[in-house]
Amino acid sequence: MITTILLDIVYGFMWIIILPLTLLPNATLNPNITTAITTVNSYLTTINDIFPIPTLIICLSIVLVTELAILTYKGIKWIRKLGG
Amino acid sequence: MYSFINKKTTIGLFILTIGVLLAPQITHADNIAAQQTIYSTSTPQGIDNTGNQTISELSASDWNQVQVFVSTSASTLRAVMHTFTGPNQTGVETSTSTDITPVDGDYHLYTFTFDAITPASTTASYKLFINTIGGGTESFKGSINPDSYTGGQASIEPTKDFYFRIGKNLANPNTGAITITYPTNGYTGKYFGLWTVDYNYLATTTGIYWVEVDYASSTQTLFDQFITDPNAGVYSDAHSIGSWGSGQLVIPPGFTDQVITTTLASIPTGDYYAKAAIRIQPIGTNISYIATTSPIIQISITDGTNPNVNANQNNNATTTDPYTQCNNLTFLDTLTIPICKLSVFLFIPDTGTLSQFGNLFKTISTKPPIGWLTISIGLLEGINGTGTAATTSQLFIVIPPITDPIKTGIATILYLFTLIWLFNRIRHLAI
Numbered sequence: 001m002i003t004t005i006l007l008d009i010v011y012g013f014m015w016i017i018i019l020p021l022t023l024l025p026n027a028t029l030n031p032n033i034t035t036a037i038t039t040v041n042s043y044l045t046t047i048n049d050i051f052p053i054p055t056l057i058i059c060l061s062i063v064l065v066t067e068l069a070i071l072t073y074k075g076i077k078w079i080r081k082l083g084g
Numbered sequence: 085m086y087s088f089i090n091k092k093t094t095i096g097l098f099i100l101t102i103g104v105l106l107a108p109q110i111t112h113a114d115n116i117a118a119q120q121t122i123y124s125t126s127t128p129q130g131i132d133n134t135g136n137q138t139i140s141e142l143s144a145s146d147w148n149q150v151q152v153f154v155s156t157s158a159s160t161l162r163a164v165m166h167t168f169t170g171p172n173q174t175g176v177e178t179s180t181s182t183d184i185t186p187v188d189g190d191y192h193l194y195t196f197t198f199d200a201i202t203p204a205s206t207t208a209s210y211k212l213f214i215n216t217i218g219g220g221t222e223s224f225k226g227s228i229n230p231d232s233y234t235g236g237q238a239s240i241e242p243t244k245d246f247y248f249r250i251g252k253n254l255a256n257p258n259t260g261a262i263t264i265t266y267p268t269n270g271y272t273g274k275y276f277g278l279w280t281v282d283y284n285y286l287a288t289t290t291g292i293y294w295v296e297v298d299y300a301s302s303t304q305t306l307f308d309q310f311i312t313d314p315n316a317g318v319y320s321d322a323h324s325i326g327s328w329g330s331g332q333l334v335i336p337p338g339f340t341d342q343v344i345t346t347t348l349a350s351i352p353t354g355d356y357y358a359k360a361a362i363r364i365q366p367i368g369t370n371i372s373y374i375a376t377t378s379p380i381i382q383i384s385i386t387d388g389t390n391p392n393v394n395a396n397q398n399n400n401a402t403t404t405d406p407y408t409q410c411n412n413l414t415f416l417d418t419l420t421i422p423i424c425k426l427s428v429f430l431f432i433p434d435t436g437t438l439s440q441f442g443n444l445f446k447t448i449s450t451k452p453p454i455g456w457l458t459i460s461i462g463l464l465e466g467i468n469g470t471g472t473a474a475t476t477s478q479l480f481i482v483i484p485p486i487t488d489p490i491k492t493g494i495a496t497i498l499y500l501f502t503l504i505w506l507f508n509r510i511r512h513l514a515i
Contacts, residue, residue, distance in 0.1 A: 001429055001430050002430045002431060003430070003431045003432065003433045004433045004434060004437045007433050007437050007438070007441075008437060011437075011440055011441060011444070014441075014444060015444065018444065018447075018448055021448055021451045021452070021454075022447055022448065022451060024451045024452055025451075026450045026451065026455060027450060027451055027452040027453075027454075027455025027456050027458070027459060028459075029456060029459050029460070034459075034463060037460055037463040038463055041463060049487060049491075050487055050490060050491060050494075051491070051494060052491050052492075052494055052495040052498070055494075055495040055498050055499065056498060057461060059498050059499065059501070059502040061457060061461075062502055062506065063502065063505065063506075064457070065454075066506060066509060068453065070513065
């Protein structure tokens with residue numbers, strides 16, 4: 001029960017933080033980007049025999065999400081300052 | 085109240101949020117290797133009855149059209165797509181196309197349009213049925229080109245059903261397709277002989293056609309020759325599939341899903357490399373040649389007659405429910421069981437509480453910017469191919485015993501560099 005309540009509180013905070021994103025429409029990629037990725041996929045498949053492309057994507061994703069998180073935090077902090 | 089949301093609290097919540105959001109994404113990406121891609125926007129090709137190619141659109145992510153060459157005397161044609169969401173063609177859901185009125189009794193390429201193929205899934209398999217309405221007979225030629233999928237496969241049942249599956253390796257669709265689909269790793273018997281080979285091939289010459297299976301023990305030093313030489317087989321066995329004329333599709337007799345060639349040689353248990361081929365002996369000659377070859381698979385056959393499984397294992401099955409597990413306590417049970425149950429009640433969260441985080445991620449994974457990332461990763465699914473143990477790629481001769489450790493090493497280094505970067509980034513974070 002204690003853990004459940006704590007997790008519910010954490011979930012509540014996360015829900016509030018993420019709320020602006022949930023109001024956005026679903027993400028879609030420009031068809032040209034989709035075509036580009038699909039085309040690249042066929043070439044990467046060959047390279048992937050030796051070099052782990054999915055791992056590279058994961059690492060780049062970690063970097064990207066971390067930087068986005070820092071940027072978002074700084075943005076919220078800036079808004080808090082504006083509000084006094 | 086305002087001081088409650090101080091700097092440390094905010095940082096903590098952000099790290100927690102990012103961690104929870106990132107974890108399923110990483111898991112999802114790690115599962116790429118286990119999945120087959122069905123998402124494609126490239127243009128698949130059908131092969132008409134003269135061997136010419138026609139471009140058609142077939143995309144699983146936007147999968148609403150299929151093109152098939154049909155010759156029919158029926159008044160109306162209709163396509164029905166079965167989507168199997170479970171294993172062994174279970175969990176079927178159907179989608180029906182709009183009706184088409186055939187041009188005449190000759191072969192024509194017809195485009196069957198669906199409102200939606202549901203569900204489009206990376207793990208589903210599909211079957212397409214062409215129904216004739218208003219009587220009449222029908223026959224089909226050509227195939228949806230599977231090379232639009234990374235490792236797709238198409239084939240045809242001669243009299244009724246146009247059939248294709250996702251997720252099998254494919255040889256050049258211009259010359260045919262052949263794959264070994266069984267055995268896979270697992271228990272079989274002390275000796276194994278039940279090879280299963282899927283194939284289709286548009287005959288360009290009149291002759292006798294054979295399915296040939298070549299195999300080599302992985303412990304043999306000759307297996308590298310077996311891999312690099314498409315005509316080499318340390319051991320071979322062939323199964324006649326009959327005579328076919330020019331322009332005919334070579335299809336397994338009695339074809340349903342696949343041909344089971346029980347006449348091929350039995351091999352003892354062990355580790356093997358194997359490949360299948362279509363061999364042609366033109367009429368009037370005594371010389372045969374290999375027309376198309378499957379990718380090489382690696383199989384490990386274990387004696388199923390003596391598996392290392394305890395027959396009473398199921399009787400000893402234990403529940404994983406922590407609350408019920410408390411009843412297993414024997415030491416001072418009248419005291420420890422209630423304490424255990426109280427601890428579980430207080431500190432073990434229920435599954436609903438945990439799953440709501442997953443639902444939160446599902447929601448956020450469809451929204452920008454993480455949604456863009458999710459779509460991109462989805463498009464890159466299948467990059468690991470079909471998991472065949474040894475294949476000849478366009479750039480490298482891939483020998484798994486050599487290339488797999490290299491790949492694992494590079495992956496480890498990448499993860500290590502990322503962790504070092506993350507550590508330094510957070511250590512020098514100026515907020």
